[in-house]
Amino acid sequence: MSKGTEHNLDHCLKCSTCHTQCPVVANYLAFPGPKQLGPELERLRLARGDKEPFEIDEALNYCTNCKRCDMACPHGVKPSYYNKEQS
């Protein structure tokens, strides 16, 4: 089963609810946030066929894996899962 199917990637509507609940975003404005580092980067990876090594965004180092973004998503997406997969 693909990661997208397993974790409902296509249910992400870019509503930014996860972004508003991320404690790192609230304290470090340069952090792109869970929406961009999670589902949006995963969409890019899938579109590329995931055949090339993906350039790891250094911003992922600031994610504390607190999972507040996962709990906040009203559509069942788990942004932290994709963060973890890329780090």
Ligand code: SF4
């Ligand atoms: S992952 Fe969930 S909360 Fe975050 S932008 Fe997508 S739908 Fe909204």
Ligand code: SF4
């Ligand atoms: S898991 Fe990472 S991206 Fe998600 S809310 Fe926590 S610090 Fe932010």
